[in-house]
Amino acid sequence: MRCWTATSRGSPRQALTLNPAAPTPSLPADGPPSSSSSSSSSSLVLVRITHVTLNPADLNTLRLLPPWLPFRRAPVPGMDFAGEVVALGGSRASTDADAAPPPPLRVGDRVCGAAGLREVFTGRGTLAEFVLLDRALVTPVPAGWGGREAAGTMGIAGQTATAMVKRVVPGGDLRSDRRGLEGRRVLVNGASGGVGTVLVQICKGLGAAEVVGVCSGANEGLVKGLGADEVVDYRLHDPLETHLVERFGEHQFDVIFDCAGSQGLYSCSPGYLKPEGRFVSIVGGWSQGVVPYIRNKLRPVFLGGTPRSYDLFLLSASGEIAREVATLVEQGVIKQAVIDSEFPMEQAVEAFEKLATGRARGKIVVNISNS
Template sequence: MAASIPSSMLAVTHRPSNNNNKALALETLPVPVPAGPEEHLIRVHAVAITNGELRWPQPRQPADPVPGYDMAGTVAVAPPESPFPVGSKVYARTAFERQGSARTYSIALTGELGLMPRGINPAEAAAVPLSALTAWQALFVHGGFGEPAPAPSSGTGAPGTQGKSVLVTAAAGGVGMFAVQLARLAGVGRVVGTCGTTNVDFVRGLGAHEVLDYRAGPGYLAALGDERFDLVLDCVGGGTLAEAWKLAKSHGVVISVAEPAEAKRPASGVAEGVRTLWFIVEANSGQLGRITQFIEAGKLKTAIDSVYPFDEFEQAFAKAHSGHVRGKVVLGIADDV
């Protein structure tokens, strides 16, 4: 390991079984050492926090569980002939089975990394990979819609999208905001989003044809009348997911990124042939590269709800897990965020 890289670092750890009931803590841990032909050591600049990640099954890493799987940083150590050499500005969604990146240094694999889009800062970049990849895979891998044309061309329609419709719940959240934008870039004929009152204009600005305010009351979906959708992408779960089933048209699909949808299927009111699937987003450097092109072309934008300094990690995780954010909550690790 290069002499300029320290032997120890600060890291946020998540130990819910601690006797003092303080699950999150800032600890000093050894700097990880890259091993194998794919591993890069990344000097982390920023980490985006995903709502609910502290409730994911434990342990991720038995010895030192570190959260945070969306990051942006600079390559400090790279394997030979890597497309991301030392000094590259990168971002990534890293694998959930490894330690996360809420730490000064982290490990990312070649297949997880993308070059950080030009024109945005590390905090903005960290808010992209996990959410944008989830939306991409929901729409174009599992949802059956055709991918948008490569940037800068977009919005002209792709096979499997013209005349199609999609409903996105929590459209102002991390996954939802990218789903709305990507659906429009692919030429989906009708894109409807739901959100709270303060985010209606924001979601409309993302390109949604219609925006429904869930704070209008329990019957807010009645505004749709008899309209049904080819794809319902639910980012909320619970009762919202149960209602989502009734909004899919015959032989449509319900995709939930909050929880498996099958358990929420209502006993009645579901159209014939509606199917569902549950997936966990996969790291994909190629898809992330496509997303980067759209960001650099000004066709896709990210949003940050708030940025917290490293020593305010508890407040950052509490805000992210409140469920009421626009875009993502970001934890700044380096001083340049």
């Protein structure tokens, strides 16, 4: 098969090589492949990939994880995927902590989702014509959705957006509680990116009284079209926090979702976030994630800490969350996938370079099958 491999650490152009003849993964011999029957018990799925969407974490993996580690031989990058089931079987134990058994799959089914942390660390990613995945990471493509839309929405971005909302909805069950955000006022920072474009739709679809998106003015129409009641242009209003205090000081938010990684947004939040309000960030790394996490979580208010709750979390991709996203699609809560641009498989480096600008509107697609 053809696949992209990381041959060194660094920028996409330095790190990535297109391998035209890599071995196609196959089901292990200890579990006979099931090529015609349906299966909900098989633990492995061989998927022929049609579309991959990229995430900032893919860039971080290229920059940070050396390919010479013994457990990362010829590592393939990529997490999000959509494709078709080629074979089912295998008996490798799943590590996914799925509560409910996944729905049955058949050869030929269209599936989507995201590879998990284990696949990322061992370099068994999705930027390839075939990938062998734990069954627990895979979910059927919602009816009426194409591969590029499914990869972009049921992949890391949509799973993260869904998991963020679950953290602030009592009980955390978005599928049965369709009014989980009813009456609440929500701010989404980074509303035009891969995560933000899904987040705005979920917040509005789950009954938020008001959704305010923060992005550059060029993306105002996009974010309003996804359901935001108001958009704040962070370039026009600099510093953003001063404007938020003036504009929302009297009508404070119940929830702030930070998809852009702003310490100032949290530090100044008492000016526009209710005392019992929730601040949820997903932006990791050392300077934007670890240091603020320690400072914001551990510093008491009397030593200058911010008197608002702070939550930073790292998604662990799973089929269970992917299925929750798919249900939100089927219920019409998530109405559209926002696609920034699409590149053929041969131009994956250019796709990564577009991602690295930090200016993507929604998801960047790599079309593996030219479909």
